Amino acid sequence: MAQRLNSTLEAVTDRIRRRSEASRSAYLDQMRAAGRDGRHRAVLSCGNLAHGFAACPGGDKQALKAGDSVNVGIVTAYNDMLSAHQPFERFPGIIKAALNEVGAVGQVAGGVPAMCDGVTQGQPGMELSLFSRDAIAMATAIALSHNMFDAVLCLGVCDKIVPGLLIGALRFGHLPVIFVPAGPMRSGLPNPEKARVRQLYAEGKVGRDALLDAESKSYHSPGTCTFYGTANSNQMLMEIMGLHVPGAAFINPDDPLRDVMTAEAARRAVAIVPGGDEPAPLADIVDARAIANAIVGLHATGGSTNHTIHLIAIARAAGLLVDWSDFHDLAGVTPLLCRVYPNGPADVNHFHAAGGLGFVIRELLDAGLLHEDVLTVSGRGLRHYASEPFESEAGVTWRPAVAQSANTDVVRPVAEPFSADGGLKVLDGDLGRAVIKISAVKPEHHLVEAPAIVFESQDDFIARFKAGELDRDFVAVLRFQGPRANGMPELHRLTPSLGALQDRGFHVALVTDGRMSGASGKVPAAIHVSPEAALGGAIARVRDGDIVRVDAAGGRLTVSADGFAARSLALAPATVQAGMGRELFTGFRQLCGPAEEGALSIPGLAEAAAGPTAETV
Structure with a gap:
């Protein structure tokens, strides 16, 4: 009831x-x-309609011709x-x-x-x-x-x-x-085993053959x-x-x-x-x-x-x-x-x-x-x-539906939830507004406060990880990944490396104006930071060493640095959005709205629903 x-x-x-x-x-x-006007093909001319059912088999053609089906x-x-x-x-x-x-x-x-x-x-x-x-x-x-x-x-x-x-x-x-x-x-290879092999590969402990074998058993x-x-x-x-x-x-x-x-x-x-x-x-x-x-x-x-x-x-x-x-x-x-x-x-x-x-x-x-x-x-x-x-x-x-869960490790009733509240949080602060998913993040990682290391590409992060330069507490600030900058690609490629650093005992988090996959995992990630760097967002002011606080419990995303608000904005990296068809989407990038407005690149649709900006959380 x-x-x-x-x-x-x-x-x-x-x-x-x-x-x-x-x-x-x-x-x-x-x-x-x-x-x-009711059934719309009724307004079509005979020529319109004939074109519309020309290839239909006989019975379907007669039904559409008669107009009552x-x-x-x-x-x-x-x-x-x-x-x-x-x-x-x-x-x-x-x-x-x-x-x-x-x-x-x-x-x-x-x-x-x-x-x-x-x-x-x-x-x-x-x-x-x-x-x-x-x-x-x-x-x-x-x-x-x-x-x-x-x-x-x-x-x-x-x-x-x-x-x-x-x-x-x-x-x-x-x-x-x-x-x-x-x-x-x-079901194929269990997902935790797939994730384990991915992390081992990221750390250089297994080769590509082992990785491909695991992926093939997962997606089969x-x-x-x-x-x-x-x-x-x-x-x-x-x-x-x-x-x-x-x-x-x-x-x-x-x-x-x-x-x-x-x-x-x-x-x-x-x-x-x-x-x-x-x-x-x-x-x-x-x-x-x-x-x-x-x-x-x-x-x-x-x-x-x-x-x-x-x-x-x-x-x-x-x-x-x-x-x-x-x-x-x-x-x-x-x-x-x-x-x-x-x-x-x-x-x-x-x-x-x-x-x-x-x-x-x-x-x-x-x-x-x-x-x-x-x-x-x-x-x-x-x-x-x-x-x-x-x-x-x-x-x-x-x-x-079944009266009781067949496996309370997987699904539970409202009376006995895994958590009292939902797995998604909104963060707000002097770095802007962001989203974080904490349903897979252990409570001890819900708050990370550490020096920033600024990256402007996934490749830069991965290269520095492989070189052993990231074995420390830090908040990775990966910017110019929003819709206007480069189409807001998912950054799930970073997950194994970040997971490995966390497993080594370091306090790490990600702050980005890009997206993570729907498979966002165990490392805290403040994503969709808005305004994005390409639109003058505060994330473009962050420098290496600034103290960034990602507080999922308190709903805050802040930075501690002298004169932060007065700093000039970093310039976007000199990348060319061409190749693999990207040049065809130049107009999409130029027209795309903020993440909190749906990142729509269809101006007429966004204008049709234009209204107030976000209310204060």
Whole structure:
């Protein structure tokens, strides 16, 4: 039985609504105007329409020609290089067959790019990663701009792909949209063992053959990586926001239930079209309550720091203004219920087996920590997501989530959390505002105060580590890594070296205007420092030897140095943003907004949701 809604959750949701009143109203007006004409292909000329169904098989062509069938657009991130997206090759056929069974039609509306941060980590291509989100949003809009569709199925999983698909789809929020995941790969080499081998390699104690063998045993088959990084955090968010068929997130690609759930998503898309019995347009699902639920879910599961950027961008696409103060306040009342690598040894398959998202959602609902009375693609409120799907003669049925965790080392009830508050914190101080993830950081490392060593590239840090120059207490200040500087690449390549230094007994921390992977680990890292160095942020004033204090418990990020505020700003390093396609994204870098505003490089979208700056934490 749900308790009364938590007062902080209620207050933050109301704050988002008030802050967003003008921009949300403008967004909804735009969506209502788009939906007023009913089935949109009815406004197409005969020539337009003939082009739209020219390649369809006979039955589908006749259905679209007659104009009385639901047409579902499929936007897919399929490619067969990336393990997480390779399973999508089969999905259009499954979807189209399920749609035909209920008298509807499906068309692949378009494809969007899908890049993998695991492949590009530490490489020039990583500097395109953040901007790929906005490119995906625009590609989604291009796919849907043909005006042929009554509903949309989005096929995507990984880091920037799901946020990009959702940002693009929200500009067609008059349509119902369901996200269709592919699921995680089966468990391979345990994640702690993978991390151990990486650290040994960083220290020069094992060779490349041993490292490649460990990595190959970790990433070994179709599906998402099994750690709880951004990709799997995406699936949690789509579930808790009511954009999945309930229970879809963590079913493996080769499980027969995966295909059943994919077909069910197709049938649900038909059931929730405008004019039907259960209309559920995307614009009505993604409201202030859904965004607040998503932030709570992120805290409760120890999710990816990347979503302190992506959720803000998603919200802006729906006319909602969210900032890190909202994350901070909700973190204070949300218990940490999960230990999934890097926050513990288990992977997402272990989490799913122990009770998974159905268990977590029920626990949060019963504690009054989620809005239950929300619209979802299931046709019911969020309580339906506190359940597990099973294959049946009818296709799929749901049973209540398990009453008790099958493994309390992996997932726990609200009454016995791993921590009383969420794993993400906001830091504030004379170095700016930043985000830190401490769910995997031991309490003795929640405060680090040490002399700064300034770096302006990952390569510089790694070279000095290998040369033995960093065996001491220090705070690594790595700057000019923000969106305007070089596209805000993830800096996960530093993790093994920093971890090794911490294991040697040194007090170390990272302060950067760049990002860390969703797999941010055991070393305290104040990331997304804003304003970034390229925009004149105070991080550009730091010099070697300044005393930097990273205080996760107190929420502070400060520097002690004489005359700090009067110092001149360091100049950006003389690097050329060219090669590996980076020159094509010059405009993105020049237009990109701050991390706390979603790091959006789409000016029209940012302006449409323009509003107040961050409130004081």
